[in-house]
Amino acid sequence: MPISVQQHQFHLQTDHTSYLFHVMENGELGQLYYGQRIHDQANYPDLTAREEHGAIPAWRLDRPDFQPETLKQEFAGLGKGDYRDPAFQVTSPDGSRISEFRYQDYQITDGKQRLNGLPSAFATGDDVQTLTVTLRDVVAELTLALQYTVFPHQDVIVRSARFTNAGEQTLLLDRAMSSQLDLPDANYELLQFSGSWARERHLVRSPLHSGSQSIGSLRGASSHQQNPAMILARPTTDENHGAAFGFNLIYSGNFLDQVEVDAFDTARILIGINPEEFGWQLTPGETFQTPEAVLSYTTTGLNQLSQQMGDFYQHHLVNPHFAQTPRPVLINNWEGTYFNFDEAKLTAIASDAKDLGIEMFVLDDGWFGHRDDDTTSLGDWDVYAQKLPNGIAHLADKIHGMALKFGLWFEPEMISIDSDLYRAHPEWTVKTPHREMTPGRNQFVIDMANPEVIDYLYDKISRLIADAHLDYIKWDMNRNITEAYSPTLPADQQLEFAHRYMLGVYQLYGRLTTAYPDVLFESCASGGGRFDLGMMAYAPQAWTSDDTDAVERLKIQFGTSYGYPQTMMGAHVSAVPNDQTGRITPIETRAAVAYFGDLGYELDVTQCSAAEKAAIKEQVAFYKAHRELFQQGKFYRLDSPFTGDGNVGSWQVVSADGKHAIAARYQVLNHPNPAYNRLYLRGLQPDQRYQIAGNDHVYYGDELMNAGVFIPHLQDSTEGIEESFDFSARLLVIDAVEK
Ligand code: GLA
Numbered sequence: 001m002p003i004s005v006q007q008h009q010f011h012l013q014t015d016h017t018s019y020l021f022h023v024m025e026n027g028e029l030g031q032l033y034y035g036q037r038i039h040d041q042a043n044y045p046d047l048t049a050r051e052e053h054g055a056i057p058a059w060r061l062d063r064p065d066f067q068p069e070t071l072k073q074e075f076a077g078l079g080k081g082d083y084r085d086p087a088f089q090v091t092s093p094d095g096s097r098i099s100e101f102r103y104q105d106y107q108i109t110d111g112k113q114r115l116n117g118l119p120s121a122f123a124t125g126d127d128v129q130t131l132t133v134t135l136r137d138v139v140a141e142l143t144l145a146l147q148y149t150v151f152p153h154q155d156v157i158v159r160s161a162r163f164t165n166a167g168e169q170t171l172l173l174d175r176a177m178s179s180q181l182d183l184p185d186a187n188y189e190l191l192q193f194s195g196s197w198a199r200e201r202h203l204v205r206s207p208l209h210s211g212s213q214s215i216g217s218l219r220g221a222s223s224h225q226q227n228p229a230m231i232l233a234r235p236t237t238d239e240n241h242g243a244a245f246g247f248n249l250i251y252s253g254n255f256l257d258q259v260e261v262d263a264f265d266t267a268r269i270l271i272g273i274n275p276e277e278f279g280w281q282l283t284p285g286e287t288f289q290t291p292e293a294v295l296s297y298t299t300t301g302l303n304q305l306s307q308q309m310g311d312f313y314q315h316h317l318v319n320p321h322f323a324q325t326p327r328p329v330l331i332n333n334w335e336g337t338y339f340n341f342d343e344a345k346l347t348a349i350a351s352d353a354k355d356l357g358i359e360m361f362v363l364d365d366g367w368f369g370h371r372d373d374d375t376t377s378l379g380d381w382d383v384y385a386q387k388l389p390n391g392i393a394h395l396a397d398k399i400h401g402m403a404l405k406f407g408l409w410f411e412p413e414m415i416s417i418d419s420d421l422y423r424a425h426p427e428w429t430v431k432t433p434h435r436e437m438t439p440g441r442n443q444f445v446i447d448m449a450n451p452e453v454i455d456y457l458y459d460k461i462s463r464l465i466a467d468a469h470l471d472y473i474k475w476d477m478n479r480n481i482t483e484a485y486s487p488t489l490p491a492d493q494q495l496e497f498a499h500r501y502m503l504g505v506y507q508l509y510g511r512l513t514t515a516y517p518d519v520l521f522e523s524c525a526s527g528g529g530r531f532d533l534g535m536m537a538y539a540p541q542a543w544t545s546d547d548t549d550a551v552e553r554l555k556i557q558f559g560t561s562y563g564y565p566q567t568m569m570g571a572h573v574s575a576v577p578n579d580q581t582g583r584i585t586p587i588e589t590r591a592a593v594a595y596f597g598d599l600g601y602e603l604d605v606t607q608c609s610a611a612e613k614a615a616i617k618e619q620v621a622f623y624k625a626h627r628e629l630f631q632q633g634k635f636y637r638l639d640s641p642f643t644g645d646g647n648v649g650s651w652q653v654v655s656a657d658g659k660h661a662i663a664a665r666y667q668v669l670n671h672p673n674p675a676y677n678r679l680y681l682r683g684l685q686p687d688q689r690y691q692i693a694g695n696d697h698v699y700y701g702d703e704l705m706n707a708g709v710f711i712p713h714l715q716d717s718t719e720g721i722e723e724s725f726d727f728s729a730r731l732l733v734i735d736a737v738e739k
Helices: 302-316 343-355 391-401 420-424 451-468 491-515 550-560 587-594 610-625 627-632 701-707
Strands: 003-006 009-013 017-023 029-036 088-091 102-110 129-137 142-151 156-165 171-183 189-196 199-207 211-217 230-233 244-249 255-261 267-273 280-282 287-289 293-298 330-332 360-363 405-410 472-475 520-523 541-543 569-574 598-602 634-639 648-654 660-667 689-692 698-700 728-736
Touching: 003 102, 009 129, 009 142, 017 293, 029 171, 029 293, 088 156, 156 171, 156 280, 156 302, 171 244, 171 293, 189 211, 189 550, 199 550, 230 267, 230 302, 244 255, 244 267, 244 302, 280 287, 280 491, 293 302, 302 634, 330 343, 343 360, 343 391, 343 610, 360 391, 360 472, 391 405, 391 451, 405 451, 451 491, 491 520, 550 569, 550 587, 550 648, 550 660, 569 587, 587 598, 587 610, 587 660, 587 728, 598 610, 610 627, 627 648, 627 660, 634 660, 689 701, 698 701
Parallel strands: 330 360, 330 598, 360 405, 405 472, 472 520, 520 541, 541 569, 569 598
Antiparallel strands: 003 009, 009 017, 017 029, 088 171, 102 129, 129 142, 142 156, 156 287, 156 293, 171 267, 171 280, 189 199, 189 230, 211 255, 230 244, 244 293, 255 267, 634 648, 648 660, 660 728, 689 698, 689 728
């Protein structure tokens, strides 16, 4: 079984990893090991061996080597001699801030229950087991339940903490992280995914050093700037070899991922809600549940780490109704028309799109209130009658009549000053009394911590789903929170706002996805500003970035692939010159990048030339023929656009049986007399024979993976490629053959 307990020692085992902790002499929990699987033993004296260090407080006079600062702890507090950043902090009514959580008991259950009110992993039976270890601080009468679920086949462990006030006094939770991991050495590199609007999740890799390195957000959303996904890899680890830990958080709000390297070169990893701007009043009997952290480990490289974590999300986090379901090829009118459309324009786009094989039409921003630009109407989720006099349901009927699915854009969490909603409920706007409100994109945030707001939005959105038979909703969120405050909360609970806001968002998502299980949600936050596991639990796909330029997308999608499977990535072909960069790339290249995600088009097809339409038709047919491979195949990063001058990038998808694969190699600029180039494929069967489309030669899998495929320099004028050889893409379609 994945969890074994011996004499107060807990051994969580996945197929390839072991996670070990125990009850220490003082009744608190100590960490022993996390890494490649080791044999189960009754005890591990070597892992508990300690030595005495000078000038450091010790807990017990009879055990001078029991020095908290040098201990590997499982979930540490502050104030008793461990000076590293703690996993939690509690203030008692008398102002004291010491907690001592002593072991009480444990429970093991099969499967895993979902958390109440928070997005969370799930599992029924199988080999999945959950361990709950209960600890208690007798002075504060506070109970701490540490929960661990072991997903053996994906080498994943999910952790969270639950605090319950079992006493009669109100306590204040100042910090409540989801996971702490104390590693015995710090010889790792930190891989983080950083950027900005239109430049999300670029890989940054840097060695750990003494002190703290952290990534996080205080924006009220996980953010464009930093992503909760984080990897610690040995310096020699690359895509296909070496050890790495993967971490992520099933949460979409303020977060903190921190690695602290101490004087003894050990590394403490903390993951959870950002303690800044957080505080929670625990009244007697009340419970606080942290979001879940996801931990994974491999010894075989970063591709394997991404694949096993991605596989875990697909099976244990994404709504099972959509996880394996083919995602429709869509057309979205945003970059095609922006706010400037009417019914005739939209139906003309839809009709041409249908002819090209596209399967869903999505009406983006501008269909409600009196919205002609971004200054008005957010909150007024009723049709803009001057623009669409026949209403949304009528338009939806027309689209459905063309045998296309119909999707609609909302930005539920926002309010415009110029809106009926603001005029009726100014108090629903997030603002601090007596302070000016800071606008962002001419709009303000609505108070999702207010249950009335959730009811209002549920009512509005569900009415449209029912009237227009929506198949899809794009849920956008285009600015971050300022002047955080809710009039629904008393003064001494205002630090709860950021988390209560997220709970409100999750509640609305939960109610809508439960009531309308067939509606596919795509999350969005000015592109990828809330691209995280919390969103993934409700919205199986996400708009990866507002940047649709193929060259920019190469880095964005490559970086995103470290933490998220390609089925989560909405990827669209848009018009050129590109609206974000002004770059003109061939339509083949734009498609070749967008294929490796959930393909869509975001342009006015009615304006496309006959040649462009022919190209799109061919692309859509090609994508549909290989849709399962593109959306669900194992994703391998081959050549990183984050190395060297970033001129080349390549990646590949492979079917579960290893018999079908598609690889793509992208070259930004064409240089004369370039280096000799081979592309080394991955994930094929060594003894299987394969053919590459357009090439008669038969290769063994071992040749394709070890000797690679020659990639000739683009120099002759080639039909189908525009004048320039810059911004080129080559696709290799590889299929097993039985000859
Ligand atoms: C955000 C989204 C875009 C589009 C616009 C509409 O920027 O990321 O895709 O929906 O809002 O205003």
